[in-house]
Every structure is written in C-alpha cells, then in structure tokens.
Amino acid sequence: MEQAEIGLIGLGVMGSNLSLNIAEKGNKIAVFNRTAEVTRKFHAEAGALQNQIVPCETLEEFVAAIRPPRPIIIMIKAGDPVDQQMEHLKPYLSAGDIMIDAGNANFRDTMRRFDNLKDSGLTFIGMGVSGGEEGARHGPSIMVGGTEESWKRVEKVLTSISAKFNGEPCVAWLGENGAGHFVKTIHNGIEYADMQMIAEIYGILRDGLGMSASEIGNVFGRWNTGRLNSYLIEISEKVLKANDPITGKPMVDVIVDRAGQKGTGKWSVIEAQNMGVAATAIEAAVAGRILSSQREERVAAERIFGLPKAERPKDGMAFLADLENALLAAKIGAYAQGFAVMAAASAEYNWNLPMPTIARIWRAGCIIRSQFLDEITSAFTKDPHVANLIVTPAFSKMVKETDGALRRVVSYAALSGLPVPALSSALSYFDAYRRSRGTANLTQAQRDFFGAHGFDRLDGVDKHHGPWGSGLEEFA
Numbered sequence: 001m002e003q004a005e006i007g008l009i010g011l012g013v014m015g016s017n018l019s020l021n022i023a024e025k026g027n028k029i030a031v032f033n034r035t036a037e038v039t040r041k042f043h044a045e046a047g048a049l050q051n052q053i054v055p056c057e058t059l060e061e062f063v064a065a066i067r068p069p070r071p072i073i074i075m076i077k078a079g080d081p082v083d084q085q086m087e088h089l090k091p092y093l094s095a096g097d098i099m100i101d102a103g104n105a106n107f108r109d110t111m112r113r114f115d116n117l118k119d120s121g122l123t124f125i126g127m128g129v130s131g132g133e134e135g136a137r138h139g140p141s142i143m144v145g146g147t148e149e150s151w152k153r154v155e156k157v158l159t160s161i162s163a164k165f166n167g168e169p170c171v172a173w174l175g176e177n178g179a180g181h182f183v184k185t186i187h188n189g190i191e192y193a194d195m196q197m198i199a200e201i202y203g204i205l206r207d208g209l210g211m212s213a214s215e216i217g218n219v220f221g222r223w224n225t226g227r228l229n230s231y232l233i234e235i236s237e238k239v240l241k242a243n244d245p246i247t248g249k250p251m252v253d254v255i256v257d258r259a260g261q262k263g264t265g266k267w268s269v270i271e272a273q274n275m276g277v278a279a280t281a282i283e284a285a286v287a288g289r290i291l292s293s294q295r296e297e298r299v300a301a302e303r304i305f306g307l308p309k310a311e312r313p314k315d316g317m318a319f320l321a322d323l324e325n326a327l328l329a330a331k332i333g334a335y336a337q338g339f340a341v342m343a344a345a346s347a348e349y350n351w352n353l354p355m356p357t358i359a360r361i362w363r364a365g366c367i368i369r370s371q372f373l374d375e376i377t378s379a380f381t382k383d384p385h386v387a388n389l390i391v392t393p394a395f396s397k398m399v400k401e402t403d404g405a406l407r408r409v410v411s412y413a414a415l416s417g418l419p420v421p422a423l424s425s426a427l428s429y430f431d432a433y434r435r436s437r438g439t440a441n442l443t444q445a446q447r448d449f450f451g452a453h454g455f456d457r458l459d460g461v462d463k464h465h466g467p468w469g470s471g472l473e474e475f476a
C-alpha cells in the first residue's frame with residue numbers, strides 16, 4: 001500500500017479539520033487518536049476523502065503507515081499531554097523523523113523539547129496554527145519554528161494546506177526552535193487586545209448610546225467595509241445579530257460576561273515584561289479577562305457604588321465616526337506593541353524573525369486577519385528594522401488622523417464610568433512614546449533619595465546623586 005506523506009495525532013476540533021484539509025489537498029495522511037473510537041468515527045465520516053486517510057488504532061501501525069523521514073503532527077491538548085505523547089511515540093520512530101507540535105505551546109516548552117531531541121537523531125518542529133476550526137479545515141495561517149532542513153521536508157504539504165492571500169501562501173519558516181510558537185503566542189496576545197478593544201467599543205455603544213445588539217451589529221457591519229475590515233469585526237457583526245433559539249433574545253444578551261483564557265495572552269505579557277517591552281494594550285486585555293472572571297465581586301461592588309449615568313453624546317453620528325477612528329488608533333498601538341515584543345525576542349533568542357513575513361502570513365487564515373495587516377506588511381517591507389510601527393510613514397499618518405478621536409472616546413468613557421482599559425492604555429502608550437521629556441526624572445530622584453540608586457543628568461555632568469543626603473535624616 002502507498003505510504004502516507006504525513007501523520008497526525010489528535011483528532012479533536014483542530015486535528016480533525018487539519019487532517020481533512022491535508023487529505024483534500026491531495027496528501028495521503030495517517031491519523032491516530034488516543035481514544036480509538038474517535039478515529040473510527042472520523043474516518044467513517046470522511047466521505048470522499050476516506051481513501052486519502054489511513055486510520056490507525058496503534059502507534060506502531062500509525063508510524064509504519066508513514067513514508068520516512070516521517071513528519072508527524074501532534075495536535076492535542078497543550079502542556080504535559082504533548083510530552084507524554086512524544087514519549088509514547090519515540091520508541092517507534094527512526095532517525096530523521098520529525099515530531100511537529102501544532103498546538104498552542106509555550107515556546108519555552110518548545111525550546112526544551114527541541115533541545116531534548118537534539119542527540120536522538122529525531123527532529124522537532126514547533127508550529128503555530130491559527131484560524132480556529134474553519135481555518136484548520138480550509139486554510140490556516142501557519143508559523144513554523146525548527147531547523148531549516150526539517151522545514152524543507154514539510155514545506156510542500158504545509159504550503160498546500162495554508163490560507164492564501166492574493167495567491168500567496170500564509171505559511172513560513174520563521175526561525176529555529178521556539179520561533180514559530182513565540183510568534184503564535186504574540187499573535188494571540190494581539191488577538192486578545194483586538195478583541196478587548198472591540199468589546200470596549202461594544203460597551204460604549206450598548207451602555208453609553210443605549211443601542212441594541214443588532215443595531216451594534218449593523219455598526220460593525222458598516223465598519224467592516226472600511227479601514228477596520230477584519231475577521232474579528234466581521235464575526236462581531238454576526239454574533240451580535242444572532243438570536244438565542246431558547247429565549248429568542250440576542251445571543252450575546254444571554255451569555256455570562258466572564259471571559260475564558262488558556263494562557264497565550266498571559267505568556268505574551270510575561271515575555272514582554274521579561275524583555276522590558278511595554279505591551280500595555282495586551283496587558284490590559286489580559287487584565288480585562290481576569291476582572292471579567294471576578295463576576296460575583298463585580299456584582300457586589302455595583303451594589304456599593306452604583307453606576308454613573310452615561311450622557312448620550314450630543315452628535316451621535318460624529319461620535320460613531322470617532323468610535324471607528326478610535327478603534328483604529330488603539331489597534332495600531334496594540335499591533336505596534338506586539339511587533340516590538342517579537343523584535344526584542346528575535347534579538348534575545350537569535351531568531352532573526354522576519355517582520356514583513358510575519359505580517360504577510362497573518363493577512364489570511366488566522367483570527368487577526370485583516371486588510372490592516374496588508375498595510376503592516378508594506379510598512380515592514382519598506383523598513384524591516386524600524387523601532388516601532390507607529391513611526392513608519394504610513395502608520396504615523398494614520399495615528400495623526402485618528403488619535404484625536406481616541407482621546408475624545410476615552411474621555412467620554414471616563415466621564416461615563418465605562419471601562420476602556422485597552423483603549424485608554426493604547427492612548428497613554430502613544431502619549432508616553434511621543435513625548436521627549438517624560439516624568440521619570442522624578443522617579444529617578446525618588447529612587448536616588450531612598451536607595452542611592454543614582455541618575456543621569458541632562459547636562460552630562462558626572463555627578464549622579466542628589467543633595468538629599470542619606471534620606472534617613474527625618475528618622476534621626
């Protein structure tokens with residue numbers, strides 16, 4: 001029997017759809033799932049693709065079904081299960097075989113797994129996949145990290161299954177070891193910020209302007225034809241217009257306002273902090289999800305403090321235009337922060353991450369796909385090493401056109417008691433970033449006062465402590 005080109009372990013939401021996508025693009029694939037019943041059901045329901053899929057119930061049978069050197073995608077629950085699965089698989093593999101973790105792994109785990117396999121003759125690829133269920137089935141964005149040689153072995157099949165933007169495949173080899181999973185993590189960090197900002201605008205429309213879910217859906221629908229055109233705005237319109245089949249009410253109105261999170265947003269923030277990069281919009285988005293989860297406390301606090309009355313803006317149409325521009329301005333801040341984190345990581349881990357390529361492969365297939373990412377691709381192609389996306393000619397122009405709107409929206413929200421942590425942090429990030437004389441001179445003076453930490457002087461004079469003595473005089 002003809003051997004399979006590739007194998008896949010884990011027929012959950014992502015793995016089953018990815019397998020069908022691989023099979024549909026003409027690649028024969030062997031599949032295995034911990035629970036064999038799932039494999040049987042998957043194969044039975046594969047329809048016309050059945051002949052392209054080899055269902056296997058033991059790992060021995062599974063490995064034997066794949067042509068060496070064997071690329072094996074592991075698409076299972078992230079964390080310990082991946083280590084366990086790799087250990088179970090290893091005894092059946094031969095030199096040159098490639099284990100590919102396609103889940104949302106922490107890049108530190110990926111680096112460890114990569115290193116652990118170094119002397120075994122086996123290879124490891126850490127591969128970020130984005131696009132959810134639909135993307136996995138019809139074309140995800142794929143971020144690959146590993147050796148260039150192992151990438152060459154899988155390039156053809158991954159290119160065949162990836163999303164295409166104007167015919168260009170949304171897959172790329174981004175660097176060694178943890179590069180692919182790091183980039184996927186930051187993709188998700190940006191996704192958190194993008195979603196949080198959209199939710200904050202939704203909050204203003206709902207609680208400030210008193211609009212219904214479907215009216216807000218219409219607003220997002222209109223915005224999706226303009227500069228905010230993106231998958232997240234598109235699905236926001238759809239979810240806002242959907243009704244609950246049980247109550248007939250708008251679906252969003254019966255969903256508990258408590259956001260889940262699986263870890264990639266938090267890892268983005270941790271890594272940004274570790275590398276000394278300000279990723280305030282992503283931090284605000286993670287904090288926003290944390291606060292949302294403290295629902296009982298919020299309910300109790302509202303009983304104590306009540307809610308301020310939100311005044312309707314005088315000119316509704318002008319305010320709607322401001323909201324659209326505010327979202328764009330804040331979004332630029334969030335993406336600038338995400339790319340700055342990746343630039344720092346690239347230097348820290350010697351990955352040489354290709355910023356234009358990253359923007360290019362996010363233009364289609366992934367959750368943050370948008371027209372906007374095409375503009376980011378152009379900006380980074382013109383200047384791949386620019387310090388911050390905000391200062392590129394195209395984006396500085398956009399910021400100048402929209403920051404006033406963000407300022408008015410954040411002011412309105414503050415006066416109305418409407419929480420806008422991501423929008424306001426993006427505004428403050430911009431205001432801090434573009435101000436040559438900040439306020440850290442006072443912080444430095446304080447640090448020197450209480451801890452003799454020293455400071456630099458503007459005039460360059462070689463005197464690094466203030467005239468405040470030890471700072472302990474008041475206790476004498």
Ligand SMILES: NC(=O)C1=CN([C@@H]2O[C@H](COP(=O)(O)OP(=O)(O)OC[C@H]3O[C@@H](n4cnc5c(N)ncnc54)[C@H](OP(=O)(O)O)[C@@H]3O)[C@@H](O)[C@H]2O)C=CC1
Pocket residue numbers: 009010011012013014015033034035038075076077078080081082084085102103104105129130131132133262
């Ligand atoms: N859902 C999404 O939108 C996206 C998910 N991801 C990532 O992809 C990965 C898979 O997610 P998803 O498909 O949604 O998950 P599902 O919950 O749908 O499927 C989980 C899969 O993992 C298997 N599994 C769980 N524990 C173990 C274990 N200890 N050993 C072996 N297999 C195990 C399950 O097998 P069994 O049937 O036996 O339980 C099942 O096949 C995760 O890392 C996720 O973060 C990435 C991008 C998007």
Ligand SMILES: O=C(CO)[C@H](O)[C@H](O)COP(=O)(O)O
Pocket residue numbers: 104129130131132188191260261262263264265367
């Ligand atoms: O990777 C994804 C999308 O890109 C997954 O859907 C992931 O689960 C999203 O993260 P979270 O569950 O923390 O919201």
